Amino acid sequence: MGVSFYNFSDLHHQSFKEKILSRFKDIVDNGAFVEGHYNNEFEKEFAALQGVKHCLLVANGTDALEIALVVSGVKPGDKVGVPGITFYATAEAVLNIGAIPVLVDVDYVTGLMCPDSFKRVSEAHELKAVMPVHIYGLPADMKAINEIAAQKNIAIIEDAAQAQGAQVHTGPVGSCGNLTTFSFYPTKNLSAFGDAGCILTDNDELAEAIKVVRNHGRGDAEKFGRNSRCDHMQAAVLHLKLEEVDKFNKSRKEIAATYHSELKGLDLDLVDEKFLQTSAWHLYPIQLKDASTREALQAHLKSKDIGSTPFYDVALSQEIPMKNCEGEKEVSEKKAGATICLPMHPFLTRDDAKTVADEIRNFLN
Numbered sequence: 322m323g324v325s326f327y328n329f330s331d332l333h334h335q336s337f338k339e340k341i342l343s344r345f346k347d348i349v350d351n352g353a354f355v356e357g358h359y360n361n362e363f364e365k366e367f368a369a370l371q372g373v374k375h376c377l378l379v380a381n382g383t384d385a386l387e388i389a390l391v392v393s394g395v396k397p398g399d400k401v402g403v404p405g406i407t408f409y410a411t412a413e414a415v416l417n418i419g420a421i422p423v424l425v426d427v428d429y430v431t432g433l434m435c436p437d438s439f440k441r442v443s444e445a446h447e448l449k450a451v452m453p454v455h456i457y458g459l460p461a462d463m464k465a466i467n468e469i470a471a472q473k474n475i476a477i478i479e480d481a482a483q484a485q486g487a488q489v490h491t492g493p494v495g496s497c498g499n500l501t502t503f504s505f506y507p508t509k510n511l512s513a514f515g516d517a518g519c520i521l522t523d524n525d526e527l528a529e530a531i532k533v534v535r536n537h538g539r540g541d542a543e544k545f546g547r548n549s550r551c552d553h554m555q556a557a558v559l560h561l562k563l564e565e566v567d568k569f570n571k572s573r574k575e576i577a578a579t580y581h582s583e584l585k586g587l588d589l590d591l592v593d594e595k596f597l598q599t600s601a602w603h604l605y606p607i608q609l610k611d612a613s614t615r616e617a618l619q620a621h622l623k624s625k626d627i628g629s630t631p632f633y634d635v636a637l638s639q640e641i642p643m644k645n646c647e648g649e650k651e652v653s654e655k656k657a658g659a660t661i662c663l664p665m666h667p668f669l670t671r672d673d674a675k676t677v678a679d680e681i682r683n684f685l686n
């Protein structure tokens with residue numbers, strides 16, 4: 322019996338399906354297809370859950386990043402710090418608004434932005450903003466990053482696309498005073514039936530500015546915005562899923578703890594156990610000591626019907642659009658070759674996690 326990487330059928334179980342279909346029926350009957358009452362209810366409840374004043378739904382996680390950059394005052398030609406390990410949408414958002422990504426290096430095991438590298442990069446470049454990413458669901462060191470950014474007046478946009486359920490030093494991710502963005506793409510911890518995203522902020526003016534930009538600039542006679550509204554149906558799904566998301570994140574934590582105890586002692590680098598409670602465990606990454614064995618390990622797992630992915634097998638600096646990018650990238654490039662992510666979703670059992678760990682042990686011995 323194998324272990325799948327994702328599981329959507331248990332996520333959308335029978336009673337969920339019945340509830341969502343009844344919501345869809347109401348929406349169709351009432352003809353309110355964009356920015357309906359579920360948008361308002363979700364925004365209010367999600368802001369409360371994450372410990373901030375405002376949540377603004379937008380069309381997807383990349384738009385959330387672009388709009389956050391724009392309302393932070395980042396202009397074409399400005400430099401923005403991005404970590405060397407991330408899903409490339411983080412850097413794509415910077416390029417899409419005509420700004421210039423500058424690479425900040427990461428911690429070798431977690432892939433999180435390294436505060437020391439950020440400090441050096443912020444001294445060598447005039448950064449207008451920085452985008453720490455809570456990659457794999459692990460919380461970045463926001464205390465250190467906030468302190469460095471404050472000294473140089475650098476705006477912070479936290480990319481929490483993978484981190485619904487993570488804890489930073491002030492509480493839930495998003496609660497430490499920075500603009501924070503989420504994606505609700507179907508694979509994320511909190512997910513829509515397609516594309517959606519949001520931006521969190523405590524700042525009333527920024528919240529108003531985001532509302533204007535996401536709806537074609539309506540409300541500002543001097544500027545156009547864009548269309549990044551969130552469909553009512555997606556908001557209805559997200560709002561309904563709020564009922565179960567904590568339970569599902571708790572179950573991810575239990576699987577991570579099982580992986581940790583089963584894999585401890587093997588010839589691997591594991592994420593430190595201090596993250597067991599604070600990570601959202603969107604993914605469970607391990608670092609191989611010998612990068613050249615990665616393909617063989619994946620093949621071995623596949624032969625046992627166990628899913629795995631090499632997220633992220635390419636550092637941002639190795640992507641073609643980032644070829645001439647400045648900044649620091651040594652650790653990111655070294656790390657990218659040796660990471661593999663194990664199956665992670667809320668419906669894995671402890672036995673599933675043990676099966677995966679057993680096969681990794683068999684492979685390494």
Ligand SMILES: *Cc1c(COP(=O)(O)O)cnc(C)c1O
Pocket residue numbers: 381382383384407408410411454456480482483504505506516517518
């Ligand atoms: C998924 C993701 C995004 C992009 O979100 P979309 O909704 O696909 O636009 C951005 N950053 C990170 C780290 C992601 O994982």
